[in-house]
Amino acid sequence: MANAVRETPDTVASTRRTPRPRRGNLGILGERVIEVLIHLCGISAMIFVFAIFFFVFREGAPILRKLDLGRFFFTQTWYPTSLNTPRYGVGALIIGTFSVTVLAMLIAVPFGIGAAVFLSEFCGKKMKETLKITIELLAAIPSVVWGFIGLTVLNGVIQKVFNVQVGLNVLNAAILLALMSVPIMVSIGEDALKAVPDSYREAGIALGCTKWQLIWRLLLPAAKNGLLAAVLLGVGRAVGETMAVLMATGHSVNIPHSIFDSVRTLTATIAAELGETAEGSDHYRVLFLIGILLFTMTFLVNLLADFAVKGIRKK
């Protein structure tokens, strides 16, 4: 009886149902178009990368027939403008890039990760807001301004503090690069730490961890994928940076024996010389070859990062 009473409104409702709305042909077509567009957006990233690689390669490749690659990589004489015997050895440039990048990372990684840990684990809300804004500001400074600071400020400071004759050297550029890559590391690193679930923190604390043990043994391992990504983005920034290192390294082709020696980097070489070369000349093509080299280097770094992250995940 009770059931019958309860069923009645339902039956009434179902007979009075409003007609099901139908989608017009135009709507279906629109759907298709949007789908294709989104597909294109996704694929465009790939197209751009391949296109860039293709054009750089097209400009640089013809020189490969004339050039002795062994000499190109392993000699350090860079005399592209010599009238009789131009020599293109980028050994010193590779080492220059490498030394500046490595030193920059040695400075930036502890600072960047440390700052990320401080932001996500230790500091209060107000402090955090202020710090984040400041750090973002640090990221917004144009690289030519950094170079200017290197030339005018750091140059003198390094000369005085370390009592060396030239302040435009590996150290100078590395400090600038470190300052430039720290903001990326901090913001990505902090995101990674923030993504560690709070339940881990609670579990660790309930097990009697001190704050330090919690961070060192639990949070850093848990966030290591994100932190690795943060560091590698920093490396990418440092390898690719041009203007600041052009101004701060001293720009002299040289294999450094200490951090107070001037060097020249691959990127700075391209920037400084490409405008002076005749299009299609050997020098011009060699500069593009350096471009391919840089491209390959960053590609390898990314690939390594990918493998590292995958390896960690698998375990």
Add this chain to the structure above:
Amino acid sequence: MTILPPEPVRPPSSESASPKILIEDLRLSYGPKEVIHGISFYIEPNEILGIIGPAQSGKTSLLRCINRTIDFTASAKVSGIIKVDGMDVRQMRNVYELRRKIGMVAPLPVGLPLSIYENVAFAPRTSGMRKKSDLDGLVEKCLRQAALWDEVKDRLDSLGTKLSGGQQQRLTIARALSHQPEILCLDEFSIAIDPVTTMRIEEVLRELKQDMTIILVTNLVQQARRLAARTLFLWNGEIIELDTTEVMFSDKAKDKRTNDYVNGIFG
């Protein structure tokens, strides 16, 4: 029908022979909202105390007050006395020592992103146990106690988070046991575990009672009935009733709400 006289129950007071945990007039508020309204009770050594009560009655908050993880909730304000082994928890300097004394098992398993072995070895390592053989022995003992050893002994190196929900929960129990606590707090440990495993763990708890004091917060009133010597009915931050489990689950419970709750009439 003869009416049996109610069994005399010791009043909850500090005079009873050295309780393991003594709580007096504990009040807890989050911001302006008070969630525990001045409760007092004690727990004897090697006792299993069941805590039952509907959601939002302050059960988990109570546990967090005892091991002082409540400190990490900025808005929480605690007053009253919580004594563990006669020492006031809230005055303690070495809070890490306190937390090592108390094993805590959360409702949803938190497998740390480490291997199974490292999950269990984590707490002993942080407190300074370094020798591989000691750690190996301890890990095996804890995993056995948590009824997990047989299932994982061949893959101690794989990630703890890859285990099934029930296995992860037993892993957290093993981890809670790993620093050889004197008090074990289980916060609704069985909500992610199948009934068979639950029974196995309950079996384990009965054995563990020899070595430690157990606080069993549970939503399954029958679980309290099976395990606890005494049961505490907490509701809206107040103790409605605390008595021996037989009394709580009989029609002799003093408060009608107790009777209703354990019989599933409300809550």
